[in-house]
Amino acid sequence: MMPEAPRILLLGATGQVGFELWRCLQATGPVLATARQPLPGVRVLDLTDADAVEALLADYRPQIIANAAAWTAVDAAEETPEACWRLNARLPEQLARWGAEHHALLLHYSTDYVFDGRARQPLDEARSTAPLGVYGQSKRAGEVAIQQAGCPSLIFRTAWVYASRGHNFLLTMLRLARERDQLSVVDDQIGSPTWARLIAQVSAQALQQWLAAGADPDDPRLGLWHLTASGQTSWHGFATALLEQAQALGLIERLPDIQPIPSSAFPTPAQRPAWSVLDNRAIQRAFGCHLPDWQHGMQLCLQELAERGPTR
Numbered sequence: 001m002m003p004e005a006p007r008i009l010l011l012g013a014t015g016q017v018g019f020e021l022w023r024c025l026q027a028t029g030p031v032l033a034t035a036r037q038p039l040p041g042v043r044v045l046d047l048t049d050a051d052a053v054e055a056l057l058a059d060y061r062p063q064i065i066a067n068a069a070a071w072t073a074v075d076a077a078e079e080t081p082e083a084c085w086r087l088n089a090r091l092p093e094q095l096a097r098w099g100a101e102h103h104a105l106l107l108h109y110s111t112d113y114v115f116d117g118r119a120r121q122p123l124d125e126a127r128s129t130a131p132l133g134v135y136g137q138s139k140r141a142g143e144v145a146i147q148q149a150g151c152p153s154l155i156f157r158t159a160w161v162y163a164s165r166g167h168n169f170l171l172t173m174l175r176l177a178r179e180r181d182q183l184s185v186v187d188d189q190i191g192s193p194t195w196a197r198l199i200a201q202v203s204a205q206a207l208q209q210w211l212a213a214g215a216d217p218d219d220p221r222l223g224l225w226h227l228t229a230s231g232q233t234s235w236h237g238f239a240t241a242l243l244e245q246a247q248a249l250g251l252i253e254r255l256p257d258i259q260p261i262p263s264s265a266f267p268t269p270a271q272r273p274a275w276s277v278l279d280n281r282a283i284q285r286a287f288g289c290h291l292p293d294w295q296h297g298m299q300l301c302l303q304e305l306a307e308r309g310p311t312r
């Protein structure tokens with residue numbers, strides 16, 4: 001049985017999801033946030049240093065470990081697979097083993113890139129995985145390692161993540177739209193753009209429900225879930241929708257010409273799944289949460305950028 005306000009260790013507080021999670025978890029318990037670089041209120045921790053991770057776990061003795069850190073550079077992973085596996089597979093394994101030994105819950109994130117993109121119906125949690133590249137393989141290995149360690153865990157597979165800060169497609173499109181008259185955007189990859197804040201809010205809600213129900217390590221709501229916004233689009237569809245909205249909000253002066261192109265016209269070191277829409281109905285039933293269409297989060301995120309003004 002966990003105390004009412006469990007100690008939470010947050011890894012990756014500077015990431016898109018981690019930053020949002022940092023805020024959302026405050027209501028659940030005291031949060032020790034870690035990041036690679038020194039920042040106010042943050043403990044510096046290089047997560048490739050397994051001994052340093054172990055020392056922090058032993059010192060802080062978290063009751064909840066929220067791992068929002070990952071190697072997310074999908075193309076670079078093909079060049080430096082070892083570094084990617086360290087963050088995406090061996091770190092979660094280490095955290096899960098510690099959690100199993102010390103009865104701590106591990107909150108962790110995975111990806112739609114565990115699938116090969118051949119499906120044409122939303123993929124549920126029971127669907128077989130077949131990652132196409134190093135990033136997806138390493139993330140799948142992280143999921144399996146957590147499941148095998150046997151600690152209480154919530155693993156949320158998400159997709160196409162963006163936020164009003166960090167490195168993401170939405171911010172890249174806004175920058176390019178200010179610089180160019182014409183953009184070419186891939187229209188043959190289909191997924192569900194998901195706002196980092198939605199992921200963080202649902203994560204915190206799920207955690208709170210688990211705690212309120214007695215923090216039972218055998219609670220059937222623990223396990224792996226698909227957590228994305230609803231609906232689907234292509235990168236071209238996402239770019240068009242977000243830039244139209246951005247223009248309406250005054251974030252860009254004029255709409256560039258947005259040309260649809262096939263993935264073959266934009267070769268990348270890593271192959272991406274052509275179709276990776278996740279079926280998000282199970283998590284909504286299990287936790288009674290609502291996952292709105294992708295346009296909803298996009299509008300809120302752009303609104304936030306517009307309110308933030310020229311410092312963006």
Ligand SMILES: NC(=O)c1ccc[n+]([C@@H]2O[C@H](COP(=O)([O-])OP(=O)(O)OC[C@H]3O[C@@H](n4cnc5c(N)ncnc54)[C@H](OP(=O)(O)O)[C@@H]3O)[C@@H](O)[C@H]2O)c1
Binds near residue numbers: 014
């Ligand atoms: N981004 C997506 O489109 C996407 C899609 C599906 C699933 N996901 C999953 O969702 C989760 C969150 O992704 P995200 O988009 O929020 O990732 P992100 O913005 O790239 O953030 C990753 C975080 O990991 C930290 N990190 C990486 N290497 C580190 C190291 N050696 N030591 C300490 N910290 C390190 C980063 O620190 P720095 O800020 O110092 O780099 C950053 O805080 C991940 O599990 C990811 O696999 C993401």
